[in-house]
Amino acid sequence: MPTLDLENTDHLAQLNARWRFAEGLIPGQPNGGQTLGTPDSPVRLADYDDSDWEIIDDIKKGRFKGFVFGWYRIAITLPETVDGEAIANKSVFFETCVDDYAELWIDGECDLAFGESGHGAVSGFNAPQRVSVSESAEPGACHVIACLAVNGPFAAPKGGIFMRYARLQFE
Numbered sequence: 001m002p003t004l005d006l007e008n009t010d011h012l013a014q015l016n017a018r019w020r021f022a023e024g025l026i027p028g029q030p031n032g033g034q035t036l037g038t039p040d041s042p043v044r045l046a047d048y049d050d051s052d053w054e055i056i057d058d059i060k061k062g063r064f065k066g067f068v069f070g071w072y073r074i075a076i077t078l079p080e081t082v083d084g085e086a087i088a089n090k091s092v093f094f095e096t097c098v099d100d101y102a103e104l105w106i107d108g109e110c111d112l113a114f115g116e117s118g119h120g121a122v123s124g125f126n127a128p129q130r131v132s133v134s135e136s137a138e139p140g141a142c143h144v145i146a147c148l149a150v151n152g153p154f155a156a157p158k159g160g161i162f163m164r165y166a167r168l169q170f171e
Helices: 011-013
Strands: 003-005 020-025 054-056 069-077 092-101 099-106 127-132 142-150 162-170
Touching: 003 011, 069 162, 092 099, 092 142, 099 127, 127 142, 142 162
Parallel strands: none
Antiparallel strands: 003 162, 020 054, 020 069, 069 142, 092 127, 092 162, 099 142
């Protein structure tokens, strides 16, 4: 099964991709956008402008301390082949494990998978997650992956937020 490691610089180059990061539920807003009754965060949307965000090379680096939200975003362009294998019409999945909790948004959509864990919505403390990027890959297609990370446990957060790993799998 062809796989691209989204920490590997050669694999990122193959996808014409780079990670961006910003702190807050709504970066740039007072208190990081964490206010009572906040209806939603526009950061989840594929067309959100993250061009002024920090470009990061290390998704495993711990960021911030205490109860904090942060967004990791990456725009990928699907290649023709991965490991010499054509990827056209294959299913594409994004897999990660965020410390401590995460929501995964693909092109502005979150797989809520009611009653199931490991999908796009928060699944549990340091839980691996796997979501569909495309059911039928089209080389040259661009997809935006937005990961909302939250430090926890909420009532007594430890350390900071980071991604343990991130990869694309083609099946």
